[in-house]
Amino acid sequence: MFKKISEGAVTSISELRRVLQIDSVDDEDDLNYASIHQTRSSPTNSSSHSRVIRSLDAEKAVIAECKPRVEVFEISRKIVDPTNANFLVWPPCVEVQRCSGCCNSKNMRCAPTRIHVRHVQVNKIFITPKGKKQVKVVVPLEDHHDCKCEPVPSSAVRIHHPPPETKKAEPPPSTMAPVPASQKEEQPLRPHKKKNRKFKHLPSKKEQRELLVT
Structure with a gap:
């Protein structure tokens, strides 16, 4: 121009x-x-920049305080019917309010102080040769409304003890009477042979009188 x-x-x-x-x-x-x-020339570059967002400024870490948070709770078949397992549950999971967060010490835990039980309706689905059959079932759910850091119960605290020393197995006690030491040392003696004793012939009283007379 x-x-x-x-x-x-x-x-x-x-x-x-x-x-x-x-x-x-x-x-x-x-x-x-x-x-x-x-x-047209760089579609991948635009997509890569949209996926990755980098920030040079570091955020300040904030502690996750002990309070109710939304969690996903699975509704298992055991909760719906513990006596049968040949069915499906719909919906399989729901949202609940549960206590979570950090406390100042490992000896403390985030525990609920106020609990509310609400009831929801789920479908119990049976698959049969004739088709699908649904039954409405009411399931109780537990929501935590207030939370507080409380000491961990002593039973839940793990105490590390040293492993016990392995002892050799002792033989079972004998029911027989103990053998004396003198009897153990002596060897068994052979039985004595009986000897035939020879007795001298003694005269009778009559013979003795005759000898005296003569």
Whole structure:
């Protein structure tokens, strides 16, 4: 445009307006072409920049205080009917309010101080050869309304004891009477043989009288 004006091609205001309009249209076309070309040439770059958001400023860490928060609670078949397992539950999970958060010490825990029990209706679905059958079942859910850091019960605190020393297994006590030490040392003796004793013949009283008379 500056070249046209310097060469004297523009001699009136109407011609200047015409030149300005043409140049503006050309610039607009160039901008549209550049934007389209950039979008087609680098689709991955735009998607990558939209996915990753980096910040050079570090946020200040804030403690997660002990308070009720929304959690997802699974409605299992055991809750609906503990005597049967041949069915489905819909919906399988719901939102509940439960206490969670940090306390100042490991000996403290976030516990509920006020609990509300509400009842919800779920579908108990049976699949049979004839088709699908649904039954409405009421399930109680527990919501925590107020929370507080309380000491952990002593039973829940794990106390680490050293492992007990392994002792050798002792033999079972004997029912027999103990054998004396003297009897253990002595060897068994052989039985004595009986010897036939020879007795001398003694005269009878009658024979003794006869001997005395003679």
